[in-house]
Amino acid sequence: MQLFEYDGFRVVTGDDRKRTLEPETLDALEAVCREGVPVILMMHVPLLTENNLSSRLGHMDTYYFIDERTCDASGRRFLEILRSTDAVRMILCGHIHGYTVTEPVPGLRQITAPQGMIGGGHLLTVHG
16 A cells, blocks of 8 residues: 555555555554545455445446455455545545445545546546
8 A cells, every 4th residue: 555645635556457456455444444534445356245236337347346245254344444434535546447436435425537548538526
């Protein structure tokens, strides 16, 4: 996990490219969340849960997600952390090469970025 401090919020990155997170990463994320500072979480693989299953994401193969229906214990713990904190305010991820905005946990926005190879992009403005 990497942590970047900004004025009034933090950006936390997690390596989930194998659709799982290491226990040390989850321990560190829990510790950061307990501090109560708003967090933007950046990861590669998006989350698929009962809450966003009816979105466009739900029609894709589970290869593309940390899928609550098929994930390992680490994935379940990750979802428990997200459901038990209000510190994480947004998840930014990719992997599916398409733009979506969903809520894997009620009230927690997840944005998947489109592929950038053809010059597209999105600008996010964060207010602390």
